[in-house]
Amino acid sequence: MKLTFDNLIAFHTVANEGSFSACARKLGKSQSTISGAIKNLELELGYLLLDRSGARIKMTSKGKKIYSLATPILYKYQELNALAESLAHSEIAKIKVGIDSIVFNSKIKSVLIEFSEEFPEVEITVLTKPSHILGDYINRQVIDIAIGNPYHKTTHHFNIDELFSVNCLWVANKELLCSADFPVYKSRLLLLDGYKDIVDLSNISNHNIWVLDDLSTITDLCVAGKGIALLPQHIIESKSLETILSKIPSDTELFGKQIYASMLWPSHTEFGKYHQWIHNKLRMAHTG
Incomplete structure (x- = not known):
């Protein structure tokens, strides 16, 4: 199994923002792109990450575990992006x-x-x-x-x-x-x-x-x-x-x-x- 990083980011952002539309605005993508990314992630994993049955999206029990494991990885990824950008604008x-x-x-x-x-x-x-x-x-x-x-x-x-x-x-x-x-x-x-x-x-x-x-x-x-x-x-x-x-x-x-x-x-x-x-x-x- 090889998880797609962009799909994982989409899922994590939806969980944080509480909706597909809010996630789309934050990531600068269309709502359909976000929805498709999370569906693809669920297909890669073989189980649902989000419960879409209610008025508000909720994470499933397995979704909560994936979210917890992904959080420190994505924070490190954000730090890496910030550092890489700062190095691009400064000389060693x-x-x-x-x-x-x-x-x-x-x-x-x-x-x-x-x-x-x-x-x-x-x-x-x-x-x-x-x-x-x-x-x-x-x-x-x-x-x-x-x-x-x-x-x-x-x-x-x-x-x-x-x-x-x-x-x-x-x-x-x-x-x-x-x-x-x-x-x-x-x-x-x-x-x-x-x-x-x-x-x-x-x-x-x-x-x-x-x-x-x-x-x-x-x-x-x-x-x-x-x-x-x-x-x-x-x-x-x-x-x-x-x-x-x-x-x-x-x-x-x-x-x-x-x-x-x-x-x-x-x-x-x-x-x-x-x-x-x-x-x-x-x-x-x-x-x-």
Whole structure:
């Protein structure tokens, strides 16, 4: 048995309105169309739904059961129609966020997870790039906001609001560093793309430098003793590398660096609803 939905709607509306004529007016159809729809439904079911013998139409006992079962289904159908119509007249909210890998810590990830739960209807795109690329993306309106180092070398202008600081440390495999013949001055430098905005290597330019765009690869190479790396402290802590990697002494001219993770957004624009939410959550996450 396969019930016709339009016939079920006609029956339910007649039961609510109390007559075929009132149902026809409500649904914008002729009275004969409504009467025929209900007769067809009764033929599909094999029993009468309405008692037509009296002055006023009444539901039969089986009709009352069908009415009761159909009511929540039809209400959901009405909700679906209303939602589908509203979506046809509105665009799905979308935001694009750029995040510099060097500041992308666990608290930022937690805020993004919370955002997905708070605003499930919003599409969010996250791009992980160095800050100098994110600054260019903001200028070209590729992204809406960025979270990164605001003091990178750039000719672009944008709004800046500092959020939290990130400590970057020069580290090496602890076993190699403890070795008396470990050549710190001649070791390969493992650096994240965009490092020129963080450190000045003019005094140690004779080093062999590898530039990568993935902190995980840099970390793995450093752990394997293939070079010394400038890593944000949250990477070392999150991967429990404190027992494997050790900070390189500052007398090697490899000084650590503290940078400020900031929210960046286009000049002469205000925060949107979702941007403000992310901003406030990040502030709370790093001050709480």
